[in-house]
Amino acid sequence: MLFSLNPQTPQCSVFALLNAEFLHFLDSSVNAEVFSETLFRTFPEMIENVEVEVPSVCWSNKPTREKFHSLWETLPTTIAERRRLSDQISQAQDVIVFFNNTQTVLPELEPASLFEACKALTTHLFTRTKDLAQAKSQSNNSIEIHYQSFVRGNNNSHLCPICGTALLSQNRVSVADEEQWRSDYDHVLCKDKYPVYSVHPGNFIPTCHICNSKAKGAKDVLRAQSGQRRTAFYPLPPAQESCEPYISVTPQLSSRSDLVTDSWETPLTSVSISYVNAPAEVLNKIEVWKEIYQVPERVEQHLKANFFTRIASDLQPTNFDDFCQQLQRRTRNTPPDYKQSEWRFWWQKVYEFLSNQNQAYLQEVWVLIDWKLRLSNDADMAGTFNYF
Numbered sequence: 001m002l003f004s005l006n007p008q009t010p011q012c013s014v015f016a017l018l019n020a021e022f023l024h025f026l027d028s029s030v031n032a033e034v035f036s037e038t039l040f041r042t043f044p045e046m047i048e049n050v051e052v053e054v055p056s057v058c059w060s061n062k063p064t065r066e067k068f069h070s071l072w073e074t075l076p077t078t079i080a081e082r083r084r085l086s087d088q089i090s091q092a093q094d095v096i097v098f099f100n101n102t103q104t105v106l107p108e109l110e111p112a113s114l115f116e117a118c119k120a121l122t123t124h125l126f127t128r129t130k131d132l133a134q135a136k137s138q139s140n141n142s143i144e145i146h147y148q149s150f151v152r153g154n155n156n157s158h159l160c161p162i163c164g165t166a167l168l169s170q171n172r173v174s175v176a177d178e179e180q181w182r183s184d185y186d187h188v189l190c191k192d193k194y195p196v197y198s199v200h201p202g203n204f205i206p207t208c209h210i211c212n213s214k215a216k217g218a219k220d221v222l223r224a225q226s227g228q229r230r231t232a233f234y235p236l237p238p239a240q241e242s243c244e245p246y247i248s249v250t251p252q253l254s255s256r257s258d259l260v261t262d263s264w265e266t267p268l269t270s271v272s273i274s275y276v277n278a279p280a281e282v283l284n285k286i287e288v289w290k291e292i293y294q295v296p297e298r299v300e301q302h303l304k305a306n307f308f309t310r311i312a313s314d315l316q317p318t319n320f321d322d323f324c325q326q327l328q329r330r331t332r333n334t335p336p337d338y339k340q341s342e343w344r345f346w347w348q349k350v351y352e353f354l355s356n357q358n359q360a361y362l363q364e365v366w367v368l369i370d371w372k373l374r375l376s377n378d379a380d381m382a383g384t385f386n387y388f
Contacts, residue, residue, distance in 0.1 A: 001162060001233035001235045001241065001242045001243065001285075001289060002161060002163055002164045002242060002243050002244055002295070002345070003159075003161040003164065003242055003339055003345075004155075004157075004161075004164060004235060004241065004244070005154055005161060005235070005237055006153050006154050006237070007237045007238060007240070008153055008237070009150060009153045009154060009236065009237050010146065010149050010150070010153060011146075011201035011202060011204075011236075012143055012146035012201055012204060013139040013140060013141030013146070013201075014130050014135055014136060014139040014142055014143060014146070015130065015142045015143075015199050015200065015201040015204060016139065016201040016358075017135065017138055017139035018058070018125045018126075018129060018130060018135065018139075018199040019043075019199045019200050019201060021040060021056055021058045022121075022122065022125070022199065022297060023086075023089065023090050023093075024039075024040065024041055025039050025040065025058070025068060025071075025091060026082075026085065026086040026090070026388065027086050027090065029072060029075055029082055029086070030079055030082040030083045030086055031079060035068075035069050035072045035073075037055055038297075039059075039068075040055060040056040040058055040059040040068075040070075041056050042054060042055055042056065043055075043056065043138045043154060045137070047048075048121070048199070052275060056138070057129060057134040057135045057138055058125075058129065058134055060134060061129060061132055061134065063124065063128065064124060064125065064128070064129045064132075065106065067120055067121040067125075068121060070117050070120060070121065071114075071117040071118055071120075071121045073117070074113045074114045074116075074117040075114070076114075077321065085109075088107050088108075089107045089196050092105075092106065092107050092201075093200070094203070095188075095189065095200060095202050095203060095234070096234045096236075096238070096239060097100065097196060098189075098222055098319075099221075099222070099231060099232050099233065099234035099239070100231055100234070101231075102230060102231060103228035106194070106222075107196050109195070109196065115352045118195045118196060119166050119191070119192070119195035119198075121195075121196060122191065122195045122196070122197075122198030122199055123191055123195070125198065125199045126187075126191065126198050126199055130142075130143060130199070131143075137220060141180060142176060143182060143184050143185065143226050144178050144179070144180060145177050145178055147168075147169070147180070147182035147183060147206055148171075148177040148182075150206055151168075151171075154339075155339065155340065156340075157339055157340045158170065158171070158183075158340075159339055159340050159341065159342065160183075160206075160207055160208035160210075160211055160312055161205070161207075162186075162205075162208070162211045162234065162235070162289075162293055162295070163208065163210070163211050163293060163295045163298065163344060164339070164342075164344075164345040165208070165210070165295070165298060165299065165302070165342060165343055165346070166208035166209075166210055166342055167342060168183030168184075168206050168207070168208055169181045169182055169183045169206075171312045172370070177336065179261065182206070183206040183207065183208065183209075183214065184206070184207055184208070184209050184212040185204045185205070185206055185207070185212075186204065186205050186207040186211065186212045186216060187203055187204065187236060188203050188204070188205060188221060188234070188236075189203050189221065189222065190216075190217075190218045190220065190221075192218045193218070193220055202236060205235045205236060210298070211293050215292065215294045215295075215298075216292050216293060219291075219292050221238060221288060221292060223349075224334075230284065230287070230288060231281065231284055231285055231288070232288040232292075233285045233288070233289055234320075234344040241282060241285065243275065243278075243286055243289060244345075246275040246276055246277060246278040246282070246286075247273060247274075247275060247349060248273070248274045248275070248276045248352075248353070249271060249272075249273055249299075249346065249349035249350050249352075249353055250271070250272045250273075250274065250353055251268050251270075251271050251273070251303060251307065251350060251353065252269045252270045252271070253267060253268060253269070253361075253364060253365070254267050254268065254269050260277065265308060267308060267368055268304045268307050269302065270300065270304075271299065271300040271303045273299060273300070280309075299346050302346070303346065303347075303350065306364050307350075308365075308368045308369050308371075308372045309372060311350075311365075311369055312369050312372040312373050314330070314347065314351075315327070315330065315369075316373075317366075317369065317373075320355045320362075320363065320366045320370075323362070323365075323366050323369065324362060327351055327354050327355045327362075328355055330348075330351045330355070331348075331351050331352050331355040334348070335348060341356040353380075360371075
């Protein structure tokens with residue numbers, strides 16, 4: 001987690017509805033003898049100006065009802081076993097505890113037929129049922145409306161809070177919230193391994209497509225590849241832990257001779273990202289963040305590929321003295337778009353590093369920036385460095 005969220009960030013009510021229906025179904029099934037409408041809740045609805053109780057979308061929608069029926073058929077046969085299953089899931093709804101305490105017990109679904117039926121149901125709830133008009137009306141919400149509330153609750157920022165490198169989505173002018181585009185929603189606990197949380201409202205965070213689909217996929221946040229439990233950042237309120245307060249970026253410049261004989265367009269040999277003064281428990285979570293989302297690797301490649309072009313574009317210095325002054329101005333205050341514009345956070349860390357370097361180091365950087373600004377050709381570059 002790069003940035004923590006506003007503590008008042010709302011959860012999505014449509015997921016709260018579907019999760020509550022899932023829990024209610026398990027509880028109602030404990031003493032039930034047949035699969036029927038009584039296993040589901042009812043909801044008030046205005047029909048011809050009269051308020052009436054209507055069935056849950058989980059019952060009235062046939063494909064969803066069939067998924068619940070499949071789960072019903074795999075439930076334990078005794079009342080005691082059903083009660084134990086219902087209780088272990090309903091009493092494990094505070095998902096944040098799993099991220100901070102490796103001794104907490106996660107719900108287990110056995111046998112495999114129960115696990116697969118639960119997975120099929122909750123995956124359907126997430127992929128299909130949430131988008132039904134009745135699900136939206138019974139929750140008075142939708143994932144599209146929630147996304148807009150999420151953005152507004154976090155300083156109107158569409159920046160991915162996981163990486164700070166990409167936008168979540170883009171809004172269009174004069175388009176209603178319900179019709180706006182939205183970001184991907186990441187299952188923090190992946191639905192393939194933790195199906196009982198596939199529609200838990202505390203298990204979703206809007207993320208960019210790279211973080212969600214390319215980097216994370218079905219990786220397990222709570223377990224290392226060895227299967228051992230581990231702590232990790234919980235990205236939603238009330239948690240406020242993140243990498244942001246500790247990150248330091250250190251670019252390593254190539255030598256002049258290497259630049260002339262190798263590549264002037266990529267003048268950095270490497271970029272190191274460190275986490276200064278981070279407590280041990282936070283460092284452990286940072287390691288998981290790095291493994292899951294591969295942010296440092298993405299940042300290093302971007303900074304190496306764009307180092308002088310971006311600095312020249314951002315600062316537009318006219319000479320060496322102006323370059324040094326621009327760096328000081330740039331780092332005197334946090335830029336307003338620090339948590340709103342793609343890559344801004346990471347470039348600010350570069351400027352903070354440069355502003356603390358001596359004149360000799362900055363002169364090396366300035367020579368290349370000046371070259372970029374002048375758009376010199378290869379011969380000019382070699383002459384600048386006096387390298388033959």
